[in-house]
Amino acid sequence: MLFDYMAIAVFVFFSTAIAVTAILLGGLFGPRRKSEVKSEPYESGMIPIGPGTRRMPVRFYLVAVLFILFDIEVVFFLPWAVSFRKLGLFGLIEMFIFIGILLVGYFYAWKKGALEWE
């Protein structure tokens, strides 16, 4: 039975091997010329100012979480829309219930002030 997976093992082996070889070869034979421009964090962009780990207002996290929450749930709409005809009326009602539950969360977040910046 394990033999069935041989193809995968071969695939994994070769893909790893090629990647490793490429990096190794580049490291061994590539020329190294240092210059001021090259040692900058962003070779093509502006020069960074201040420390890299800046403090962010915690509100961003809240917004991010809310975004993920509602955004991911919108993802559920897509498969539903694709098979809408097959699901029929039952599917429609189900989606209303789903949206209803979402709305509960939305109202809760709204009323609790999670949508206000201050």
Add this chain to the structure above:
Amino acid sequence: MNFFLEPLTLLTFFPLLGVLALLFLKPEWRSAHRWTALVTSLITFGLSLWVLDQFNAASGDLQLISRRPWISVAGWDIQYYLAVDGLSILLVLLTTFLMPLSILSTWTAVEERVKDFMIFFLLLEVGMTGVFLAQDLFLFYIFWEFTLIPMYFLIGIWGGARRIYAAVKFFLYTMAGSVLMLLAILWLGVYQGTFSLPGLIDRGGIPGDIQMWLFLAFAAAFAIKVPMWPLHSWLPDAHVEAPTSGSVILAGVLLKMGAYGFLRFNLPLFPEASVRAAPWVAALAVVGILYGAIVSFAQKDVKKLVAYSSVSHLGFVMLGLFALNPQGIQGGILQMVNHGISTGALFLLVGMIYERRHTRDLEAFGGLWKVMPLYGTLTLIVALSSMGLPGLNGFVGEFTILLGAFGSQAIGSYWFAGLAAVGVILAAVYMLTMFQKMFLGPVDKDENKKLLDLNWREILILVPLLVFIFWIGLYPKPFFDLMAPAVEKLLVGF
């Protein structure tokens, strides 16, 4: 309503009425609590006499049966099953008889939290009576374990300096044995199909090696309670730390529960294993007799001395029971009663002197005979009874036991009885030494010169005990008559 009026149910649960009444009394009304408890225990004693009146001594069967299905669903057969027979009637009477006396002894000894004390005391009575009457293993186990709880509180709250240690030790030791018994009970219930003792005895047919394991599991619980050497180490601690009344009940009744358990459960349920174990039990019993006696002799604390003497006396009881012949078992049962009376009296006497002097050190006394002649006389009688002087109760019990042990096939050797007889002599040695140190010689301590002799209440406590000391000593026939048919029936299986 009919259910509660059945004699044994009423007898067992009557003290609960007293508990109920106590709950409604204010904590400050201390004498009301004392009187309530006393009256309750007296009525209970009256009820036990009523039971005795209805008891047919000529029959060896279970009588006055109170029986109801209790849990009979899903393959369980648990019954509420109380009954009395010749094996237990004397112990029930002993229990109800010692209760009012113990309560009287607390009259001035217990001043703190009287209400709680009396509640626990009456609850203890329910448990003890139930243990002697239950004929269903589940019911028995419930009563058996239940007695632990009030006694634990009695020692732990009203005990001496090391009371918490003693109480916890008492609890854990006794529980250690009981949990193994629980497994054995469940084994019987699962594989024999019922928890009722008579049902199990009728069924019989437990294979020999399993019998031995079950015997050992039950014996674990009972041997710790008796206590048999080498499982006795909780006893001196519990006795020394317990309040006087607790000690009386502990020695008088609780220890008997262990010996009674052997008699009621181990012998009839596991006859083959009992025969096989008899020499070993007898050996342990004899070691206990001698060990208890020798250690008693070395004690400085009077209460500890009496406690170790219990180990010795209970050794006699066990030797008698495992002689597996009529004399041995009858002597064993009678000796249980004797020990309850004599040792109970000794603890009471120790308690009385402790209340006066607040010490129990033998060295602190001396010459008390001159100061307290009445106290001395009574102590002498009780001590003589405890060591087995002919004409007093101890002699009858020990003599019958030795007789049984000599003739016992199960034990199979005269050596055991012979060595046990040495124990009788040792008992005389330590009891008389104690008496001498306390009562004879000059009154050389100032504190002892002003001691008051016994008061009326104390005399009232001791007189009933003395009556029985003489009665059993001079005319034990009625007592033997009560148990003889039941013992005969028990021995049919052997």
Add this chain to the structure above:
Amino acid sequence: MTTPVKLLDFITILPVIFLAAWACLLLLVDLWVKHKRVTAYLAALGLAIGLGLLWYQAAWIGNAGFNHMVVLDGFSVFVNALLLLSGLLGIALAYGYLRRMGIERGEFYPLVLFSLSGMMLMAQAADLIVVFLSLEFLSIPLYVLTAFAYPKAASEEAGLKYFLLGAFAGGFVVYGIALVYGAAATTALDGIIAAVAEGRANLSLLVSGAALILVGLGFKVAIVPFHMWTPDAYQGAPSAVTAFMSSAAKLAGFAALVRIFALAFSSLSDDLIPILWGLSALTMLVGNLLAIPQTNIKRMLAYSSIAHAGYILMAFTAFGNPGVAEVSIAAVLFYLAAYTVTNYGAWGVVILLERAGDLGLEIGGYAGLGRKYPALAACMTIFMLSLIGLPPTLGLVGKFYLFRAVIAADLIPLAVIGVLTSLISAWYYLRVVVNMYMRTGDPEISPEPWALTITGLMAILTVLVSLLPGWLFFLASQARLNLF
């Protein structure tokens, strides 16, 4: 073969649907409610209606819903009734406690309801996917509840710990389900049974899957060695949450465990019994031994709850033996009921004695309770005796039932470990009693009517039901497992 959704499908999980909907509504209503006690009463009302619906639903016992994703059988009704009652008790205990601790926030009650609906779904789950779904559904509100006392650091830490380890455990469950799917090509419990019966299943893969699911659920019910989160989470969480968590989550976890193993994996019992044997022995030993040195009552009760999971698992060890399985399941159910009653009572006392700032939680602080509050101390004594397993309490009757199953399955050594560890447990439970009655002190309680009522009621039940346990025995033995 899938069939279209019918009304009957909804009836099979009616209380779950109702409770979830009620919780949603409550969340909204609470936004406009000023006095949070109104929310509490509304939540309790919801639970009461849930009980009513359960009663109504009981007429349909014997049906499966949503293409055998869920079933409605005696077992699930019994467990769900216990869960709903346990929710009511939890709310009653929390009612005054939250206000006193300054954490009276309305979200508490919807969270409890959400968690409960997850638990109830778990008891009905007949498909491993539903098991996982409901596991997460019940767990996530519990994580939040554990951290409910924010900004208290201990509570937040407890919540985070519980969350991380819980998510970890969830991973085990998913992996186990994947393996089972690999072995049997289905996640439906009846499908697994059929696959095994027809010899289609890869048994070694199935056993590994079952073992991983056991690990995941073992986390939830706190079985050693998956118990590490328990003491911290129980101690850090607000006491009212801990009371709810230790009773209800354990109930649901065991319900799922029993259903999955006794039905789908009963053919694997030869491989699983040694594992369960070892786990339960270890749980009883470790739980009881580690409880001994505890000085904080919440922590002590946490270890005690671990130990009790061990006892329950002990009875369940015999699940594969067809002659014993029924007794074993009934014993588990009976003990869960007994434990719920006793546990709520004990936590009730803890809650009454707790004061803001984590005061009044040391066992030494119980000194003198017997003198000052004799009735409360008597209740606590009853609970402690019940946890040890001494008469006249439910604990004894429950243990009697558990050990019966173990002995009937001829696992005597395990039974001996069981009784000896309960002897060990006497040591630390008695310490509470020793403190209450035999030492002097001046404890202070907060006389909250609901907590007092619940504590007293539980004490009465603990004693009374132990004397007349026939009906509960009957119900537990009638609560049959089925897939239909």
